[in-house]
Amino acid sequence: MSASAGHDHAATVLVVVDPTSPxxxxxPVRWSVDQLTxxxxxxxxxxxxxSGADAGPAPDSAxxxxxxxxxxxxxxxxxxxxxxxxxxxxxxxxSGADAxxxAYGVLxxxxxxxxxxxxxxxxxxxxxxxxxxVTPVRSILRTFTSDVEDKPWFDDRDFWSEYLTExxxxxxxxxxxxxxxxxxxxxxPATENYFCFPYPFLLAVPGFDVSVGNVPAxxxxxxxxxxxxxxxxAKRRGIHFQLGLxxxxxxQGEGSAPRYPVSGITPDNHAAYCAAAxxxxxxxxxxxxxxxxxxxxxxxxxxxxxxxFWQTVMGAVATVGxxxxxxxxxxxxxxxxxxxxxxxxxRVVVSAKYWAEHQGLPYHQTTIRERERxxxxxxxxxxxxxxxxRRFTRYxxxxxxxxxxxxxxxxxxxPGTQKVLLWGDPVLAAGYxxxxxxxGALGIEWCEPLSFKGRKNTGEPNGRxxxxxxxxxxxxxxxxxxxxxxxxxxxxxxxxEADPEQxxxxxxxxxxxxxxxxxxxxxPASRVLPLxxxxxxxxxSNNGYWPExxxxxxxxxxxxxxxxxGDTATPPTFGGVSSFDPSLFYRxxxxxxDVVAGRRDGRYSPVEVADWLDRLAEEAExxxxxxxxxxxxxDDPEFRRVAIDVAAQAGLGRFFAxxxxxxxxxxxxxxxxxxxxxxxxxxAYRRARDAWAxxxxxxxxxxxxxxxxxxxxSEHGHWADRLPAIEEDLADLERRFGQARxxxxxxxxxxxxxxxxxxxxxxxxxxxxxxxxxxxRIELTPSESFDGTVVCHYRHLNQGEDFRTVEMGREGAGAxxxxxxxxxxxxxxxxxxxxxxxxxxxxAWLLPGxxxxxxxxxxxxxxxxxx
Numbered sequence: 001m002s003a004s005a006g007h008d009h010a011a012t013v014l015v016v017v018d019p020t021s022p023x024x025x026x027x028p029v030r031w032s033v034d035q036l037t038x039x040x041x042x043x044x045x046x047x048x049x050x051s052g053a054d055a056g057p058a059p060d061s062a063x064x065x066x067x068x069x070x071x072x073x074x075x076x077x078x079x080x081x082x083x084x085x086x087x088x089x090x091x092x093x094x095s096g097a098d099a100x101x102x103a104y105g106v107l108x109x110x111x112x113x114x115x116x117x118x119x120x121x122x123x124x125x126x127x128x129x130x131x132x133x134v135t136p137v138r139s140i141l142r143t144f145t146s147d148v149e150d151k152p153w154f155d156d157r158d159f160w161s162e163y164l165t166e167x168x169x170x171x172x173x174x175x176x177x178x179x180x181x182x183x184x185x186x187x188x189p190a191t192e193n194y195f196c197f198p199y200p201f202l203l204a205v206p207g208f209d210v211s212v213g214n215v216p217a218x219x220x221x222x223x224x225x226x227x228x229x230x231x232x233x234a235k236r237r238g239i240h241f242q243l244g245l246x247x248x249x250x251x252q253g254e255g256s257a258p259r260y261p262v263s264g265i266t267p268d269n270h271a272a273y274c275a276a277a278x279x280x281x282x283x284x285x286x287x288x289x290x291x292x293x294x295x296x297x298x299x300x301x302x303x304x305x306x307x308x309f310w311q312t313v314m315g316a317v318a319t320v321g322x323x324x325x326x327x328x329x330x331x332x333x334x335x336x337x338x339x340x341x342x343x344x345x346x347r348v349v350v351s352a353k354y355w356a357e358h359q360g361l362p363y364h365q366t367t368i369r370e371r372e373r374x375x376x377x378x379x380x381x382x383x384x385x386x387x388x389x390r391r392f393t394r395y396x397x398x399x400x401x402x403x404x405x406x407x408x409x410x411x412x413x414x415p416g417t418q419k420v421l422l423w424g425d426p427v428l429a430a431g432y433x434x435x436x437x438x439x440g441a442l443g444i445e446w447c448e449p450l451s452f453k454g455r456k457n458t459g460e461p462n463g464r465x466x467x468x469x470x471x472x473x474x475x476x477x478x479x480x481x482x483x484x485x486x487x488x489x490x491x492x493x494x495x496x497e498a499d500p501e502q503x504x505x506x507x508x509x510x511x512x513x514x515x516x517x518x519x520x521x522x523x524p525a526s527r528v529l530p531l532x533x534x535x536x537x538x539x540x541s542n543n544g545y546w547p548e549x550x551x552x553x554x555x556x557x558x559x560x561x562x563x564x565x566g567d568t569a570t571p572p573t574f575g576g577v578s579s580f581d582p583s584l585f586y587r588x589x590x591x592x593x594d595v596v597a598g599r600r601d602g603r604y605s606p607v608e609v610a611d612w613l614d615r616l617a618e619e620a621e622x623x624x625x626x627x628x629x630x631x632x633x634x635d636d637p638e639f640r641r642v643a644i645d646v647a648a649q650a651g652l653g654r655f656f657a658x659x660x661x662x663x664x665x666x667x668x669x670x671x672x673x674x675x676x677x678x679x680x681x682x683x684a685y686r687r688a689r690d691a692w693a694x695x696x697x698x699x700x701x702x703x704x705x706x707x708x709x710x711x712x713x714s715e716h717g718h719w720a721d722r723l724p725a726i727e728e729d730l731a732d733l734e735r736r737f738g739q740a741r742x743x744x745x746x747x748x749x750x751x752x753x754x755x756x757x758x759x760x761x762x763x764x765x766x767x768x769x770x771x772x773x774x775x776x777r778i779e780l781t782p783s784e785s786f787d788g789t790v791v792c793h794y795r796h797l798n799q800g801e802d803f804r805t806v807e808m809g810r811e812g813a814g815a816x817x818x819x820x821x822x823x824x825x826x827x828x829x830x831x832x833x834x835x836x837x838x839x840x841x842x843x844a845w846l847l848p849g850x851x852x853x854x855x856x857x858x859x860x861x862x863x864x865x866x867x
Contacts, residue, residue, distance in 0.1 A: 011120045012046040014062035019051040023070035026099035028168075028238030032106035033068060035165070039113040045120060064123040067093045068106060078173065078494075079132035080105030092126045100173060100238040104131065104494075107169050115505035131495060135436050137410050137443030138493040139174035140167055140486070141244070145182045146454030147194035147259075149464040152476065155222075160230050163479055168237035170490030175239050176292055176445060177230060180247025182455045184298040186382050189255030192457040197250045197262055197300075199277035202227060203284070208273045210264035224284060231287035242327065243285075244292040248274055248313070249300025271309045275316035282320045290325030291317065292351060296332030296386040303332070303384040311340050318344040327351050327410065331394050332386030338407060349408040351445065355580055356395035357414035357542035359423075360534040361850075362431030363857045364411075364438055365396050366834070367583035368799050369537055371567070372396070392800040395540050395580075399798040401439035402828045403772075403864045409441045415451035416542030417533045419709055420466050420549075422481060422645040423449070425526035426503060426519075429488040431855030433496035438861060439797045439830050446489055449482045452542070458708035458716060468704045472637050481641060484510075484522075510638050514631035518642055521623035524616040525649035527854055531616070532656050535609050537580035539567040543710050548652070551714040552725040553577065555659075555666050555685065556732055560725055563714060574659070575667045583793070583803065584846065584858060585609070588660070592667035598752030602836040602844035606660035612854070613660075617653035620646050644702050648719075651695035658688025666733070672751070675740035682737050685730045689723075696720045757839035760786045762847055764835075769865040773826035776862065780808065780835060780847070781815040791836045792818040796829035797861060808835075825864075834859035 015033060018024050033049070040047045048062070072081055075097040082105055083093045092109065096102035108131075109123065116122035144150045153159050167175060179195040182188075195201050200212040202224045212220075227243075234241040250262040250270070265273060282288055293299065301309045317324050326341045330352040341348040354360065372395055379388030392398055400409050436444040453464050467473045474481060484506060491502050507515035532547050539545030544567055551560050555574045562572075569576045575592070579585035584603055586594070591605045624646045633639055665681035668674070696719045708716040761783040770776045780790055793803040804824075808816035820831060835847040850858045 010046050011044075012048065012062045013040050013064045013066060013120065013123065015047060015049045016065060016067045017049065017051050018067070018069040021070035023096070023099050023102055024068055027236045028099045028103040029068065029106065031236050031238075032103035032110070032168075035169070036066070036106050036110040036113070039110040040119060043113060043116075043119045045113075063090060063120045065091045066109065066123065067091070068102065069093065069095050070102060071095045072097050072101065075101065075130075076132050077101070077136075078104065078171075079130065080108075081131075082108070082126055082129045084126065084128060090124050092123055103168070103238050104171055111169055111502075112505070115509050133171075133173075133494045134496055135433055135443040135493040137174055137445070138172050138490055139176060139240075139242070139410065139443070139445035140172050140489070141176040141178055141412070141445050141447045141451070143178040143181045143244070143447070143451050144195050145452050146192055146457075146459030148192075148459035148461055149454035150459075151194070153464075155226060156476075157226075157229060159477075159479075160233055164230075164233050164237055164239060166479075166483060166486055167490065168239055170487045171494040172486065172490040173238065173240060174242060174445065175234055176242040176244045177227075178244030178246055178292070180299075181244060181294075182452055183247060183252050185247065185249050185300040186253050186297060188252055188456060190252035190258055190456075191256070192454075192459065193252070193256075193258040193260050196247050196252070196258075198245060198247075199274065199281065200262055201260070203277055203280055205273060205277045205280055208264060208269065208276065210262065210273055210277075213261045213263065215260055224281075228285045228287070231285050231289075235287040235289070240289045240325075241287055242290040242292055242325070243281075243288050245278075246292070246294045246329070247300050248293075248309075252300075271312040274309075275313045278313060279316040279320060282317065282324065286322070288324070290327055290347075290349075292327040292329065294329040294331075295337055296329070297383045298331070298386075299329075302382045303379075303386060307336050307340065310337060311343075314340055314344050317346060323347065325349055329412075330398060330400060330409075332383075332390050333393060333400075334385060334390055342406070347408070348406070349410055349442070350400050351410045351412050352393070352397045352400060353395050354411045354413045354444070355533060356416070356537070356540035358416035358533045358540075358545070358547070358580075359413050359418060360530050360580060362428055362435045362855050363850075363859075364435065365581045365799065366832075366859055367581060367803065368392060368396055369540070369578050369580060369582060370569070371578075372540070372799075374800060396799045397439070397441070397797075399800050399829070401441060401797050401830070403440070403830060404828070404866065405440075409439075410443055410445055411436055411441060412445045413447060414542050415447040415449070416545060416547075418529050418548045419449060419451065419453075419546065420703070420707055421529075421648055422485065422522065422642060423526045424484045424488055424519075425523040426488055426492060426500065427523060427853050427855050428527060428530065429492035430496035430498075431853070432489075433493045435857055436493065438857075439863070444493060448479070449485065450478060452709045454708055455543070455710040455715070458711055460708075463704075463708065466703055466707055469702050472641055472702055511627070511642075512630075512632055514627040514634075514639070517623050517627035517630055518639075521620050521627055521646045522642060524623075525620035525646045525653075527616050528613060528620075528649045528653040528656075531609065531612065531854060532652070534581055535579050535585050535604075535606070535660075536577055536656070537568075538564050538577045540580075541567055543712055543715050546709070546714050549707070549717060549719055550652075550655075550722060552722055552729060554725075554729040554732070555662055555681065556729070556736065560713075563712075574663045575670075584850075588663035589667050591664055592671055595664075595668060595751060595754075596671050598754055599842060600754055600844045602838070602846050604846075604850070606664050610657035610660040613653040613657040617650040617657070620650040620653070624650070640702075644698055647698045648695050651691045651698065654691035655688045655695070658684045658686075658691060662688060662733070668751075669740075675737065678733070678737045678740055682730070682733050685733055689726055689730050692719070692723060692726055696723055754842040757841050757843040759845060760784055760837075762835075762837070764847070764860075766860045767862055769863045770825055770831070771865050772828075773822045775822050776820040776825055776831060778808075778818050778820070778833065779815045780817075785813065788837060788839045790816045791838070792833055793836065794820055794831060794833035796824075796827050797832050798829050830864060831862045832859055833862075 080096040094105035113119040179198040231241040250265040327349040575589040661684035669677035
């Protein structure tokens with residue numbers, strides 16, 4: 001049926017805007033009404049816009065009346081309501097608690113119109129609906145890394161209009177444009193340094209003779225005008241604009257040979273210049289709402305004397321005359337820096353990493369790696385604080401989640417895990433929406449795909465596009481490949497229980513009859529690399545460890561072992577690699593030790609994880625086959641891009657599953673001398689090698705032969721480049737196996753068997769919020785007869801602390817009970833706890849543990865009662 005069916009006139013929608021509402025007159029609402037109008041007109045529907053709360057056309061003068069008003073003052077910030085006044089057919093009313101809320105309601109209607117076969121019928125069928133955010137901060141970070149690859153999009157105003165619109169439509173309410181994030185002072189001597197020390201690229205600061213070479217004054221002024229445009233356009237759409245100033249050094253230390261040399265900075269004027277430049281920049285760009293600053297030594301200001309510098313620079317923010325958010329990257333932040341930020345009178349936020357510099361599962365590390373723990377010795381030199389007493393703030397929330405704190409916390413998901421392949425899993429996205437506010441945290445900022453592309457002078461003209469195949473290339477609109485990712489992030493952080501129609505209408509428009517199968521293929525495929533990241537924590541740095549294009553860590557010693565030496569356990573062997581959550585996951589060597597000893601401690605083994613990965617790969621592959629069968633456009637670039645990425649991620653799942661099995665089998669061989677285990681390792685590794693070869697096959701010709709994110713061997717290349725080291729490692733195991741058989745290696749002793757017990761279900765209700773300094777009682781009740789013990793692990797919601805354990809008491813066959821004493825709850829942190837259940841047969845497991853989705857929280861958190 002056409003939009004005008006049943007009418008003698010062309011279909012018309014009347015949009016009535018309430019002129020009496022100050023909320024409706026704010027720019028995000030006016031802009032959203034423009035978007036609705038544009039969507040209707042693009043669909044061939046006539047639109048009339050009137051002002052007047054009482055406007056009421058005759059029934060035959062419009063097919064639908066959309067009324068836009070404020071009025072929902074009782075709802076939380078950013079909430080909206082869609083309603084039908086008096087149940088009238090063909091009338092839709094949009095209201096909201098504030099301008100963002102109203103805009104979200106209007107944009108929801110616009111989105112439905114864009115994807116509807118019959119836009120007028122879609123609007124007429126609008127059902128009463130309300131929305132309110134679960135996650136206060138839903139942010140996207142885009143970083144300027146390479147002048148060669150990034151200046152084109154920075155200067156492209158059409159790009160910004162389209163891109164920022166996409167974010168706003170999907171309820172992303174914060175955007176960070178980051179300058180200087182790509183270099184770590186003292187580690188990365190710089191050549192390509194455009195915007196790295198951003199001020200002279202944007203401003204001529206009166207009173208300071210500071211300039212940057214190879215950037216004419218006209219280009220500098222144009223840069224400032226562009227930044228002003230970007231921030232203004234973000235604000236117009238209701239998006240908080242955050243400027244990232246990640247580097248405050250005018251060079252990157254010894255060995256730097258910058259293409260754009262900065263002159264005029266001295267130790268005597270450095271802080272004063274930065275303060276004056278920042279103050280001027282904030283005045284020149286009045287739509288900058290906040291600043292993200294890296295305040296530890298990697299931002300260019302050596303510790304421990306950096307406090308004086310930040311006192312001067314942050315002090316300049318206080319005099320701008322409008323609210324500015326000061327967001328300090330959490331690494332190395334201490335109370336002295338927090339006090340400096342507080343002294344500005346600005347809103348203070350600390351932004352912490354979610355899973356080191358990677359994307360893991362939605363829950364937060366139960367325990368950080370041993371390498372991240374604070375050191376006992378005092379620090380000296382460049383990294384005195386960060387590398388020592390505040391070391392535990394590097395890769396998680398540290399001790400920042402304090403009850404009643406005046407400092408907010410935002411989690412940042414760094415781009416180490418998955419830089420190129422399409423990510424899209426509603427289940428994990430909803431998990432982030434539920435768990436990104438742990439302990440009162442404000443939400444999440446996601447470093448978008450292709451972050452750091454062209455880093456460290458590896459950029460090339462038109463090199464940001466990852467594709468080699470001309471049919472797949474994105475023609476300067478690389479971000480559009482990831483529109484589904486942005487949609488899931490924004491909408492499922494806003495509401496983890498969102499109606500799936502919000503993303504399925506997009507998939508239907510892209511993939512037609514194959515849409516459901518595409519969703520069901522991409523979702524499990526997208527779970528593979530976050531799971532691998534959590535389990536195989538071989539390196540916390542996003543440039544040293546890239547699971548998506550894994551630089552092979554040998555099983556028994558060989559190529560690339562040296563690469564990981566500085567950021568993994570000693571000795572650097574595959575079996576010794578720690579999880580990023582060592583409380584939940586065994587290392588391969590640890591598990592082999594327990595197998596030989598005939599015990600289990602309840603953690604997930606690499607073999608269990610391998611089973612999970614195979615299941616995810618199987619689900620992805622089966623649904624991809626269905627999608628190919630159902631697609632009438634299987635040769636279209638949009639479908640091919642998704643199909644390639646799903647197949648690649650499924651192959652990576654098969655590869656790591658084989659590697660984990662091989663790692664355990666080899667560790668058992670080392671402990672028993674039984675060549676049978678070595679044979680199992682070889683067989684598993686052959687399957688892993690074949691899976692990687694499949695990834696090479698599906699990506700060769702599609703992607704560039706060198707995907708550049710830096711100059712380390714782990715930061716660039718193609719899947720094909722990694723295959724020789726994998727094959728060499730496999731050949732090494734095969735040689736060892738052949739030698740063991742030739743030598744007639746005797747079978748080792750029979751390993752003790754630990755039967756897998758029937759996992760008895762336990763009932764547990766977390767206690768209510770507790771009163772500080774009062775005991776907290778915890779109970780766990782088996783649902784049937786159970787002969788075993790239960791251990792409770794608990795600590796404050798502070799990753800700088802260790803867990804304490806207590807064996808829970810029990811009277812007869814009743815509940816297991818434990819108590820956390822008031823001396824321990826007398827703290828400014830919430831409590832986190834979980835259980836290990838030990839069966840009498842020797843088996844053990846975790847509660848609550850991870851469920852099949854991998855999107856839940858495997859422990860409990862109890863907050864303090866706020867009086």
